[in-house]
Ligand SMILES: Nc1ncnc2c1ncn2[C@@H]1O[C@H](COP(=O)(O)OP(=O)(O)OP(=O)(O)O)[C@@H](O)[C@H]1O
């Protein structure tokens with residue numbers, strides 16, 4: 001699993017996030033085929049809103065001319081117009097809802113797809129920067145929040161301001177003085193709701209970081225569930241989970257406490273506006289009996305009250321959008337961090353498409369996992385390996401054996417110096433071509449859910465059954481596979497949990513062999529295999545793939561003893577290299593490893609007797 005950014009560092013990255021304009025531009029890339037629906041939504045919303053605004057005016061006419069004026073034909077006329085408006089408005093509402101749903105779910109689908117693609121293109125260095133949990137949160141919760149915000153924006157962002165402006169113009173036409181009430185109330189409400197939303201933002205930022213943490217805990221727990229059980233750590237794990245879960249609850253409660261002020265503020269404004277409008281309106285109606293110039297009718301007052309409701313509800317919608325945008329801004333920043341992350345391993349302009357042979361040459365190579373670290377993990381590495389040779393690498397734990405070989409298929413790039421494969425710098429190759437030529441069985445190898453045959457075919461999807469069987473025989477895996485009731489169709493559970501460690505290692509070697517690589521790297525890949533089988537695998541290599549350069553990292557010297565050359569690493573430097581016999585003579589470190597292993601072997605043999 002990748003190393004997690006610690007929480008504070010992660011927050012730092014978010015704070016340093018991009019400006020909103022860049023955020024929006026990056027996100028809108030994922031709209032693609034859903035642009036049409038995205039435009040149609042506000043269009044239908046506009047039709048719906050215009051009709052909704054017209055309805056109170058028509059209603060006012062019906063009351064004044066029909067009800068108050070006692071004219072049945074007027075009631076019919078305006079009634080029919082009202083019905084027509086209502087039907088078209090309903091239809092437009094339905095269509096806008098439908099398009100909004102298609103646009104926003106399509107957008108979310110594309111966004112997830114783009115995020116996933118991006119993660120696939122990450123180099124190991126990129127992967128090290130994000131924790132698994134945080135990538136999961138970004139792909140799930142963050143995208144869902146952005147999806148909701150997007151849906152709300154395309155539906156309401158047009159509707160609400162339009163409602164406010166048009167309803168105000170209509171109310172202005174009815175009564176100049178009463179319409180001024182809105183000009184006072186709208187800013188008060190606007191300022192109140194915006195202040196509220198902004199004070200909630202930091203709380204939501206914290207919520208998402210805590211989500212990352214929660215997902216990390218779940219991920220780690222599930223991956224290591226067997227270890228958890230064997231150490232009886234279930235309760236500890238539950239407590240750890242419970243604490244983080246409680247933190248999310250607390251943050252949400254705090255956010256809701258703030259958001260709860262939304263309604264009182266809104267209601268105060270609504271009822272305040274109603275009171276003032278009713279007071280001014282009735283005064284004007286009563287006054288119009290004495291002074292018809294004031295000219296306000298009962299119908300007008302009804303319309304004004306409806307407009308007041310519409311304006312204030314629209315403002316409430318704006319406040320909801322602000323809350324949603326504030327929440328989803330944190331999500332959007334986190335999504336864009338991944339989308340804008342530049343893979344540290346990239347092809348240059350004209351990559352070489354073919355690896356000529358399996359020769360390898362390290363020239364003054366130094367390597368650091370992160371640029372900031374002081375001491376390099378690999379230092380002053382100079383090493384030439386001819387094609388077809390077998391090279392053993394030994395050294396204590398943490399002596400950078402894995403780090404050294406990970407540079408060959410460009411899982412990481414060298415920090416300085418150069419690394420050549422087949423006579424060209426690895427950075428000049430097409431990455432796919434390079435990785436096809438270099439098969440690596442990682443120290444932490446994994447199998448994927450699927451049958452054994454499917455897993456082996458990762459090395460070459462077009463391989464025939466015979467090819468699959470041949471590489472399994474080479475890796476000494478055919479025997480145990482045949483013993484499974486379903487043979488090559490045996491289903492491998494997640495992570496390869498239903499095969500033994502040694503079996504898993506052999507399947508991983510077979511998978512690598514199927515690539516017919518020019519370079520084969522085994523990083524401690526036979527550690528769980530018994531000595532005899534290990535020996536069989538190595539002799540099969542020698543006879544069956546003589547032209548492939550073989551690099552074998554092993555703790556057991558017996559696994560590398562017959563190599564053409566053995567490299568002894570110590571604290572990231574090459575201590576010595578040569579054949580087994582040469583090293584026994586020249587390298588004290590090698591000799592002491594050899595002696596300790598042969599002694600313990602001898603002791604083991606004695607014990608057996
Ligand atoms: N992804 C990583 N990020 C940062 N440091 C790392 C990373 N992987 C390894 N290191 C560090 O690099 C050093 C060398 O590790 P490496 O895995 O290459 O050793 P190794 O010789 O393969 O050890 P082992 O025999 O235990 O497999 C160690 O100090 C380790 O902490």
Ligand SMILES: [Mg+2]
Pocket residue numbers: 401402403443523524
């Ligand atoms: Mg290692």
